[in-house]
Amino acid sequence: MIIRNLISIGFLLVALVSSGQGNFSKEYQFVQHLQNINSYNEGLFYIQKIWSSYKSLTQRDTLNYLKGKIYYDQHDLEHSIESFSGVSASSLDIYEQSIFYQSIQNAYLRKFDLTETLLKNTEFSTSLRNEVKVFELASNYLLKRELDDFDELSGDFTFNYYQLEDYERDMIHLSKNIRDHKTKSPFVAGLLSAVIPGTGRYYQGKIGQGTLGLASNAIFALQALEAYRKDGVKSPRFIIFSGAFAVFYISNIWGSAVSVRINEMRYNEDVDEAILINMHLPIRLLFD
């Protein structure tokens, strides 16, 4: 993969030098150097500075590509996408890379439709890149939870490329995980907690939280009972503790119902994070 990148850079440099653009190849290498030493602001400043000196389409494509990469390293996704989108299709290699960088960053920004459009509208020059395209498109469907579309596309995974093979298997594993995931009902959780406080959390597999809910309700109930027996129903002590019990009891029911939603949200966030990392790594490995 490193060799592939070096060949790619080599081709670019040879092309630049052979077309009488030796100075530009120096500029290219210098901006890459600034990027390598994490001097991103200097890189952007320098590109801005030399922008008007290099007006050919290839040069502007290269400068846009470099800008996109610097913004990408700075995690400035919007500017990175904007810069990558300035690379024209005539600069085949960096154009294709730019499409992949745009698509993954759009996925991170949850602009899944843009990711899909970009990938679908591009036919890549190598079979590996086309396999990456299929993989990214399928993963994008998984992010949208369109499982049937994922299944259809993942059927085209060849597992023939070592750069992708593991990620393809992981993505299929993730899709099975999503399919097997059972969504809990907030109503059932609330109802269970109303019958026996804390059991709504047990239903969600939260044993510790359930026990804590059960214990706190029991503590207030016992204190209210104690006050009732010793001081009667009209005593301030009974009113305070029975009031506290009522607050805890109702809060527990409400909390059990809400926590189902929160857990579901967290599950989706974790799965999305895993999908995005799996989508991102092959692009980094191939083009960084």
Place this chain on the structure above:
Amino acid sequence: MKQYLLICICLSGFYSIKAQNHADSLFASEDYLNAAVEYERLAFEEKKDIASLLLKKAYCYKAIGDYREAFRTVDRISSVQNDSLNEIVSYEKVILAALSEEWAKAEYGLLMWDLKIKKENTALEQVRFLSLISLGKINEAKTHLRQNFSKLGINSVEANQFFRKKWKLKNPEKAYNLSLILPGLGQMYAGKFWKGAFSGTVQLGIIGFTGYHLYHGYFFTGGMTGAALFYTFYLGGARYARQLAEQYNEQLKSTIKQKFLAIPKK
């Protein structure tokens, strides 16, 4: 504080840049970011005088007050053959680390200075004192001040009178443990007497509440509400005492540094 430090010790350290190339001209015309990039380009393309070019680049960032970037640049200089340049680079590594408030790196720079350059320098001795204070080494700072007052540019009377007896750092873990032994004591140790007294009184009140209810046969109320409240306030109070001790230390370090910088230097 940072500006003060700069005025006191750093302005004397600027390397004179004679206009030998386009980058120098940009520096002279105070176009510092442009100059910084030009110095980097020269270092990258010509592959010679790299130390000198990176030092000049660091001065660009120093001039615009971006001390972290200046330090990052000068820290990239690994070997310098020229002795006088090596001295300037070593000096700047310490000064820029201090201006970036990277005190551990400043201390490392001083160690390198002592090992390689072995020269007296008033500004660096002042940074050494500030580093020791910032890293919480108050006793070492005290010894350094008393033994090296002339190197620090101050007279012996001021050096001997500088440290107050009450300038002692508090141990945050000690504050925590003291509050566990006797609620409120840790806050008092951290210098907040009334906060400690209040915390102690509240927890005494909770104990009273618990005891009263248990005595009158309210076993659930005393045993559960009383114990839960006491447990919460007891641990919370101890954690707060630790936090107060940490705040006290930061405040004390800042006070000592400001008083030190305010002493007129020779």
